[in-house]
Amino acid sequence: MQFKIATLPGDGIGPEIIEQAVKVVNAIGEKFGHQFDYQHAVVGAAAIDATGDPFPEETYEACKNADAVLFGAIGDPKYDNDPKAKVRPEQGLLAMRKKLGLYANIRPVSTFKSLLHKSPLRTDLVDGADFVVIRELTGGIYFGQPRGRSEDQNTAFDTCVYTKEEVQRIVKLAFEYAGKRNKKLTAVDKANVLATSRLWRETVQEMAGDFADIELEYMFVDNAAMQMIQWPKRFDVIVTENMFGDILTDEASVITGSLGLLPSASVGIQTSVFEPIHGSYPQAAGKNIANPLGTVLSAALMFELGLDLQDEAKAIREAVDASLEEKVVTEDIAEGKAYSTSAVGDWLAEYILKK
Numbered sequence: 001m002q003f004k005i006a007t008l009p010g011d012g013i014g015p016e017i018i019e020q021a022v023k024v025v026n027a028i029g030e031k032f033g034h035q036f037d038y039q040h041a042v043v044g045a046a047a048i049d050a051t052g053d054p055f056p057e058e059t060y061e062a063c064k065n066a067d068a069v070l071f072g073a074i075g076d077p078k079y080d081n082d083p084k085a086k087v088r089p090e091q092g093l094l095a096m097r098k099k100l101g102l103y104a105n106i107r108p109v110s111t112f113k114s115l116l117h118k119s120p121l122r123t124d125l126v127d128g129a130d131f132v133v134i135r136e137l138t139g140g141i142y143f144g145q146p147r148g149r150s151e152d153q154n155t156a157f158d159t160c161v162y163t164k165e166e167v168q169r170i171v172k173l174a175f176e177y178a179g180k181r182n183k184k185l186t187a188v189d190k191a192n193v194l195a196t197s198r199l200w201r202e203t204v205q206e207m208a209g210d211f212a213d214i215e216l217e218y219m220f221v222d223n224a225a226m227q228m229i230q231w232p233k234r235f236d237v238i239v240t241e242n243m244f245g246d247i248l249t250d251e252a253s254v255i256t257g258s259l260g261l262l263p264s265a266s267v268g269i270q271t272s273v274f275e276p277i278h279g280s281y282p283q284a285a286g287k288n289i290a291n292p293l294g295t296v297l298s299a300a301l302m303f304e305l306g307l308d309l310q311d312e313a314k315a316i317r318e319a320v321d322a323s324l325e326e327k328v329v330t331e332d333i334a335e336g337k338a339y340s341t342s343a344v345g346d347w348l349a350e351y352i353l354k355k
Ligand SMILES: NC(=O)c1ccc[n+]([C@@H]2O[C@H](COP(=O)([O-])OP(=O)(O)OC[C@H]3O[C@@H](n4cnc5c(N)ncnc54)[C@H](O)[C@@H]3O)[C@@H](O)[C@H]2O)c1
Pocket: 013, 072, 073, 074, 075, 076, 077, 080, 090, 093, 258, 259, 260, 261, 275, 276, 277, 278, 279, 280, 281, 282, 283, 289, 290, 291, 292, 294, 332
């Protein structure tokens, strides 16, 4: 089959990790007889440098016209350290999510047998941990109005807004996702304090009757942050709002051993975007040391959820498992010899072709 893939490397380590994902996707193409027509587009700081806009119209068009989008990461210290910057790389990512209607960010968290000892958590706690965080991605405090500063500049404000419809569509997706897994859903909120969280909880309660086969529990986000580390195996599917999901999933990556391992799928109304959960890791940019597996596993999610090609997704995950067992890994998870980002990509592509 023939597919159009938009590749958006972004900033920092973005180009290096996307390059490895493309190698892997090409190997899958060769093995399974698919052709991929790539359209490269700029986003983030790279797009500001090139066009002045962190999510230019041409990039939006490339995403809309694609069967799937592979995205690296955005962000640059020159903006991180300049709170007064008017245009920021992160605005490009948020614009992409909003304009493409990517309301659900699916972030699977699972452990690899060969990496259990890499987690700072006790092996018996993390061995077998396997859950999915469904993060709402186009609402909440990231997008709510009003936001800004008072006239005298001495007060700043952001607004957290959710409509019932926004909550319903993500909660429906989460119930359905739980139905395909172990039928357990944890709705994480801060309903003891926030009005938006009370709307979430009320909406989940109203919908629960339609999903009576799903075991449902509610948990406050502070408690969830603790239990995720204390007892990660108790979770199966978690649904939560935008910012809670952002924070909880970086925390969850500690269970697996590295932030560089976690993939995600941002799905919604138009084309889906497949992206690692980590950022542009500027300290590693250009050094060929970043872990490409979060991005490679995002490509696996692209086959699984975006293109509905299950054998292809499985072949990528098998290659990743094999690389971990053979210890062909980058420095964040290496013991002894560390491989470069590109060497890991080459090894994975070769493994897929040889198998
Ligand atoms: N989706 C995104 O594009 C995204 C996500 C998070 C942060 N950011 C941006 O990235 C920039 C840097 O942010 P940050 O330092 O807080 O977060 P980060 O995720 O870039 O890095 C945090 C730490 O995680 C580890 N790490 C991350 N990715 C890794 C990889 N592939 N391999 C090995 N280790 C990895 C490193 O130890 C790194 O110091 C900022 O500009 C931020 O806004 C972008």
